[in-house]
Amino acid sequence: MLKGKAFKFGDNISTDHIVPGRLAHLRSNLPELAKHVLEDADPTFATRVKAGDFVVGGSNFGLGSSREHAPLVIKMAGVSAILAKSVARIFFRNAINLGLPVLVCDTDKIDDGDTIEVDMEAGTIQDITNGNKVSFKPIPPFMSAILAEGGLIPYIKKYGDFKL
Amino acid sequence: MGKTLAEKILSNKSQTDVRAGDIAIAWVDLAFAQDTTGPLTINEFESSFNSLADKDRTVLFLDHAAPSPNCQLSTDHILLRNFAKKTGCLLSDVGEGICHQIVAESMARPGDVIIGADSHTVTAGGLGVFATGMGSSDVAVAMAMGKTWFRVPESVKVIVSGNFQKGVFAKDLILHLIGLIGADGATYQSLEFAGDTIDRMSISERLTVANMSVEAGAKAGLFAADETTRDYLTKQGRSGDYQPISPDADAEYVKTIIIDASTLEPTVSQPHTVDNTALARELKGVRIHQVLIGTCTNGRIEDLAVATSMLKGKKSHPETRLIIAPASRNILLQAIKAGYIQTLVEAGAIILPPGCGACLGLHQGVLGDSEACLSTANRNFKGRMGNPKGFIYLGSPAAAAATAITGEITDPREVL
Ligand code: SF4
Numbered sequence: 001m002l003k004g005k006a007f008k009f010g011d012n013i014s015t016d017h018i019v020p021g022r023l024a025h026l027r028s029n030l031p032e033l034a035k036h037v038l039e040d041a042d043p044t045f046a047t048r049v050k051a052g053d054f055v056v057g058g059s060n061f062g063l064g065s066s067r068e069h070a071p072l073v074i075k076m077a078g079v080s081a082i083l084a085k086s087v088a089r090i091f092f093r094n095a096i097n098l099g100l101p102v103l104v105c106d107t108d109k110i111d112d113g114d115t116i117e118v119d120m121e122a123g124t125i126q127d128i129t130n131g132n133k134v135s136f137k138p139i140p141p142f143m144s145a146i147l148a149e150g151g152l153i154p155y156i157k158k159y160g161d162f163k164l
Numbered sequence: 165m166g167k168t169l170a171e172k173i174l175s176n177k178s179q180t181d182v183r184a185g186d187i188a189i190a191w192v193d194l195a196f197a198q199d200t201t202g203p204l205t206i207n208e209f210e211s212s213f214n215s216l217a218d219k220d221r222t223v224l225f226l227d228h229a230a231p232s233p234n235c236q237l238s239t240d241h242i243l244l245r246n247f248a249k250k251t252g253c254l255l256s257d258v259g260e261g262i263c264h265q266i267v268a269e270s271m272a273r274p275g276d277v278i279i280g281a282d283s284h285t286v287t288a289g290g291l292g293v294f295a296t297g298m299g300s301s302d303v304a305v306a307m308a309m310g311k312t313w314f315r316v317p318e319s320v321k322v323i324v325s326g327n328f329q330k331g332v333f334a335k336d337l338i339l340h341l342i343g344l345i346g347a348d349g350a351t352y353q354s355l356e357f358a359g360d361t362i363d364r365m366s367i368s369e370r371l372t373v374a375n376m377s378v379e380a381g382a383k384a385g386l387f388a389a390d391e392t393t394r395d396y397l398t399k400q401g402r403s404g405d406y407q408p409i410s411p412d413a414d415a416e417y418v419k420t421i422i423i424d425a426s427t428l429e430p431t432v433s434q435p436h437t438v439d440n441t442a443l444a445r446e447l448k449g450v451r452i453h454q455v456l457i458g459t460c461t462n463g464r465i466e467d468l469a470v471a472t473s474m475l476k477g478k479k480s481h482p483e484t485r486l487i488i489a490p491a492s493r494n495i496l497l498q499a500i501k502a503g504y505i506q507t508l509v510e511a512g513a514i515i516l517p518p519g520c521g522a523c524l525g526l527h528q529g530v531l532g533d534s535e536a537c538l539s540t541a542n543r544n545f546k547g548r549m550g551n552p553k554g555f556i557y558l559g560s561p562a563a564a565a566a567t568a569i570t571g572e573i574t575d576p577r578e579v580l
Contacts, residue, residue: 012437014545014546016545016547016548017546020525020547020550021200021524021526021547021548022525022526022530022547022550024200024229024237024524025233025234025236025237027203027204027240028203028236028239029236040546040547060348060351060381063347063348063381064543064545065283066201066280066281066283066285066297066298067200067201068201068204068300068301086351090298090299093299093302094298094302097302098301140315142187142313151301152301152302153208153211153212153301156212157212162311162312162313164187
């Protein structure tokens with residue numbers, strides 16, 4: 001069971017909102033880069049987020065660049081999962097490859113600042129503050145297997161290959 | 165039942181009979197990273213693997229910061245050069261040009277699977293390649309294993325017929341399509357282009373359209389490989405790389421979109437999403453401080469030719485910076501030989517070295533607060549050109565040249 005606070009964002013949060021291209025010089029200095037997480041969407045997010053919290057987006061979360069730094073800095077901020085109405089393809093894959101769950105659900109039912117609880121097994125999210133309960137789309141089995149190992153590289157290390 | 169291009173290529177490369185929705189483990193013909201995604205890719209590779217699956221089909225491109233504007237990126241470049249030396253993989257150093265352009269010019273072969281740690285890897289779809297962007301972990305694993313996994317995408321067929329009006333280009337077509345279906349209109353899907361307009365399109369135009377398919381969320385933007393493809397490869401000295409490839413007539417598509425090219429008008433994306441499109445003429449009067457002609461979308465010789473013909477004997481507006489960045493060294497050389505560079509410089513242009521330049525906001529044309537740019541690039545997200553207080557409009561090279569002359573967004577038909 002994951003429990004934490006919801007940080008809500010709007011639709012079309014791009015990888016440029018999450019880690020702007022202008023900070024490319026910090027990409028080999030990840031702790032420094034992570035201080036700017038989601039800066040162009042909410043400049044106060046990095047200082048407010050706590051371990052276990054959730055990033056809650058609208059539709060098409062993570063569109064844009066293939067930079068894996070985007071889900072990586074969100075993970076480094078301690079975020080335990082990303083919730084969104086829909087997620088851009090490369091971002092979704094990158095997050096799973098890093099072992100960061102991305103859950104597709106109706107995020108209109110969750111309000112900013114609410115405390116929420118995610119039951120990964122049951123596939124449900126309970127908003128403790130407003131009482132709403134939503135279920136999320138199951139993660140495709142092949143991706144679940146990668147997530148279960150903590151990401152793609154640990155998965156390949158364990159199995160030595162892709163296992164269908 | 166026949167196969168779409170995506171199903172065909174992924175079936176071939178996985179040696180299994182796969183259909184939309186299936187998982188395919190496919191051989192990767194080319195895996196690459198660039199200078200802003202490469203360092204993480206290399207770290208991930210070195211954390212777990214010892215050797216490359218195929219050093220001749222692994223490439224590192226130094227193009228995003230070319231030449232580097234600061235010590236951190238210069239040091240990243242050293243890391244990439246050293247990795248190439250150590251492993252023998254290919255290195256495309258500063259000055260050679262943008263990864264997607266070089267992949268198209270000298271590496272992509274119809275029927276290939278190409279993955280790159282850059283979202284616009286889809287560009288090579290213009291040559292009949294299943295090409296898609298992935299993150300650093302995926303590319304690191306493909307570099308080591310020579311393969312990757314795909315969920316075979318459902319395909320949307322986009323049929324385009326009719327002739328473009330004067331002043332309307334492939335860029336207007338793809339901007340129109342994205343405006344129509346939205347920035348997530350093709351998420352997890354492949355866009356397959358067909359129709360007589362597409363058949364007549366040059367490779368340069370096909371690359372422009374394929375390049376931007378990811379802006380509708382698509383996993384790939386695919387074109388059949390035909391005689392035009394053969395001619396292009398032959399001109400690049402790679403006739404041996406040609407093989408025809410096309411979807412089966414009875415392939416199954418989730419959706420068909422029909423576009424009449426003759427009804428299209430010059431189109432512009434407004435800040436801050438690509439699907440926020442309008443006609444150029446509707447935006448008349450919007451003041452533009454900087455025009456960028458270049459990038460992997462529209463930095464080819466055909467694009468520079470259009471811009472040059474419009475700017476010849478004219479001057480860019482005194483309060484509008486005109487920046488030109490050829491997409492590769494080859495293109496720069498061709499532009500010098502054709503006299504384009506002289507004409508453009510006389511018209512007031514600033515010429516940047518081949519590379520990404522101002523496109524992603526690292527250097528060479530960062531916007532000031534509340535400044536607006538009209539760019540021929542593919543993306544206008546907030547902060548994209550280095551300043552979240554800037555405004556980016558996207559258009560064709562013709563719209564960009566017209567706008568450079570007047571200093572405000574201008575329908576190119578007014579200048580042509
Ligand atoms: S030109 Fe722009 S969009 Fe193309 S690869 Fe470079 S930064 Fe990316």
